[in-house]
Amino acid sequence: MRKRIALAATAALAVVISVFVAVQPAQAAAGFTVSNGRLYDANGNEFVMRGVSHAHTWYQSQTSSFANIKALGANTVRVVLATGDQWAKNDTADVANVVSLCKANKLICVLEAHDTTGYGEAGAAVSLDKAVDYWLSIKSALVGQEKYVIVNIGNEPYGNNAATVANWATDTANAVKRLRANGFEHTIMVDAPNWGQDWSFTMRDNAAAVFAADPQKNTVFSIHMYGVFDTAAEINDYLNRFISAKLPIVVGEFGFNHSDGNPDEDTIMATTTSQRIGYLGWSWSGNGGGVEYLDMVTNFNPAQLTSWGDRIFNGANGIRATSREASVYGGGTSSPSPSRSSASPSSSPSPSSSPSPSSVPGGCKVTYTVVGQWPGGFQGEVKISSTAAVNGWNLKWNFANGQALNQAWGATYAQSGAAVTATNVSYTASIPAGGSVSFGFLSSWNGTNAAPGAFALNGRTCS
Structure with missing residues (x-):
């Protein structure tokens, strides 16, 4: 990035056809x-x-x-x-x-x-x-x-x-x-x-x-x-x-x-x-x-x-x-779980609330986690697992305590009162058989922040 200097005019892109040579690299020392x-x-x-x-x-x-x-x-x-x-x-x-x-x-x-x-x-x-x-x-x-x-x-x-x-x-x-x-x-x-x-x-x-x-x-x-x-x-x-x-x-x-x-x-x-x-x-x-x-x-x-x-x-x-x-x-294999939300980075997160998932009719299970919580807001993560392959999904649930989503990543969302529908984006659309996808969100809360009691994936009950 050029700082403190005005950018020169950018020349037009030339159309150049090139062929790269694939090189099989060797391993180096004990670092990256x-x-x-x-x-x-x-x-x-x-x-x-x-x-x-x-x-x-x-x-x-x-x-x-x-x-x-x-x-x-x-x-x-x-x-x-x-x-x-x-x-x-x-x-x-x-x-x-x-x-x-x-x-x-x-x-x-x-x-x-x-x-x-x-x-x-x-x-x-x-x-x-x-x-x-x-x-x-x-x-x-x-x-x-x-x-x-x-x-x-x-x-x-x-x-x-x-x-x-x-x-x-x-x-x-x-x-x-x-x-x-x-x-x-x-x-x-x-x-x-x-x-x-x-x-x-x-x-x-x-x-x-x-x-x-x-x-x-x-x-x-x-x-x-x-x-x-x-x-x-x-x-x-x-x-x-x-x-x-x-x-x-x-x-x-x-x-x-x-x-x-x-x-x-x-x-x-x-x-x-x-x-x-x-x-x-x-x-x-x-x-x-x-x-x-x-x-x-x-x-x-x-x-x-x-x-x-x-x-x-x-x-x-x-x-x-x-x-x-x-x-x-110590990381590198699990879903990201940043310790603070952008809404309140100076706040200390509260302990996670993670109901234990269980197998359910329809072959899907949902793990709902409160990653961090502060007065008036919290960050959540939802993991969807399926025994059968899924290509395109929506997940529905109801909040019990008036929580209201205000941002999501890995999914889009719509909310009407307590009812929430989260829908995949392009890079989370496919769930392989026996696999899972996750998405996150920011939400408000007031007084009580109980986890949803039931989830439905494409109309089939998960929990």
């Missing part, structure tokens, strides 16, 4: 690894990033942001660092503290050097080679942290200058090889040129060669999606080419709006969910230069979610619904 186009944590479990960027280098006192981002359900935080070329350097001690904050809050740390932003077009930006100098200078804070840290070499390392963009593949491959030669065994993330948006398709058409140049075959590619990606066709085509080539791709930044156009964030989030691709939204708080609307919370206050923050954390295909904690922290 890449295999067959997917990212795996140190326990060998697939890991899909769900998180946001945090502008640490400009707001170093906001250390509570790590806990607040985690509390809203994220499994990853992308941390802005400075090399000392454009902004004051984040030194070894500071980076070590950032890593400790990530680990304390069970977040995967994606650390990025920001001073490369717009190289070749932005006058003060520095090269990827200078970014490697920075990583080598703080190496002691990172070695041994491969289970928890991914190194994003340089943010948006080229602007739109065609002469410098042409060097992206060579310079990126050399940067990766130089880090490897100096003992970095981390998964390395590399950003696209064209202010991260790759409208020239330079990264897309050279990704296989860059991946092959990594001696450990442990490189992940990051595309930033703003105004260039304003249609579903563009988003799906770009991401699917990487999937088809078995090359690892993440949406390393995106927003709901931008000065260069209006990105299709709904498709970005839906496609990444259906294709198991990571995403990292921009950004937690503190934006300037005319893009303040990209703040997810106001003044770093998690109790003041903006509309963008509410969308990315609580909306369809949002972080709460799709994030899984990395298994190196």
Whole structure:
């Protein structure tokens, strides 16, 4: 994301037909690894990033942001660092503290050097080679942290200058090889040129060669999606080419709006969910230069979610619904269960209320859980299990105490008085035989918050 700099005019997308070469990557050291186009944590479990960027280098006192981002359900935080070329350097001690904050809050740390932003077009930006100098200078804070840290070499390392963009593949491959030669065994993330948006398709058409140049075959590619990606066709085509080539791709930044156009964030989030691709939204708080609307919370206050923050954390295909904690922290296999609701992030959740499900006529069962509760509101989760395959569903129940839903993810809902009908969305439509799906919601309550006594799935009683 370009901060404090006006975006240059975005050139028209060229129609380029390319063929990727599928590369079977090797396993690297005891940290994150890449295999067959997917990212795996140190326990060998697939890991899909769900998180946001945090502008640490400009707001170093906001250390509570790590806990607040985690509390809203994220499994990853992308941390802005400075090399000392454009902004004051984040030194070894500071980076070590950032890593400790990530680990304390069970977040995967994606650390990025920001001073490369717009190289070749932005006058003060520095090269990827200078970014490697920075990583080598703080190496002691990172070695041994491969289970928890991914190194994003340089943010948006080229602007739109065609002469410098042409060097992206060579310079990126050399940067990766130089880090490897100096003992970095981390998964390395590399950003696209064209202010991260790759409208020239330079990264897309050279990704296989860059991946092959990594001696450990442990490189992940990051595309930033703003105004260039304003249609579903563009988003799906770009991401699917990487999937088809078995090359690892993440949406390393995106927003709901931008000065260069209006990105299709709904498709970005839906496609990444259906294709198991990571995403990292921009950004937690503190934006300037005319893009303040990209703040997810106001003044770093998690109790003041903006509309963008509410969308990315609580909306369809949002972080709460799709994030899984990395298994190196003990998570990674269960449904997400963030400890606080966006309606009251500063409130402590009450103990869960979880009636024990039982088998019922119709071969379905429902587990209803109060994940967190605070005065006047609560967060719920519903798990639907079925002995027979289901393709498309609605679930009906009645609240007993006047509870009223005000938001849901993983399902749409309608409520009339006490009667609620929840209906699948695209990515929760299918329940395999013997399988289950889950959805979540926010609701108000007053006085008593009893669990519903009965549920009906497509008209058949479950409990």
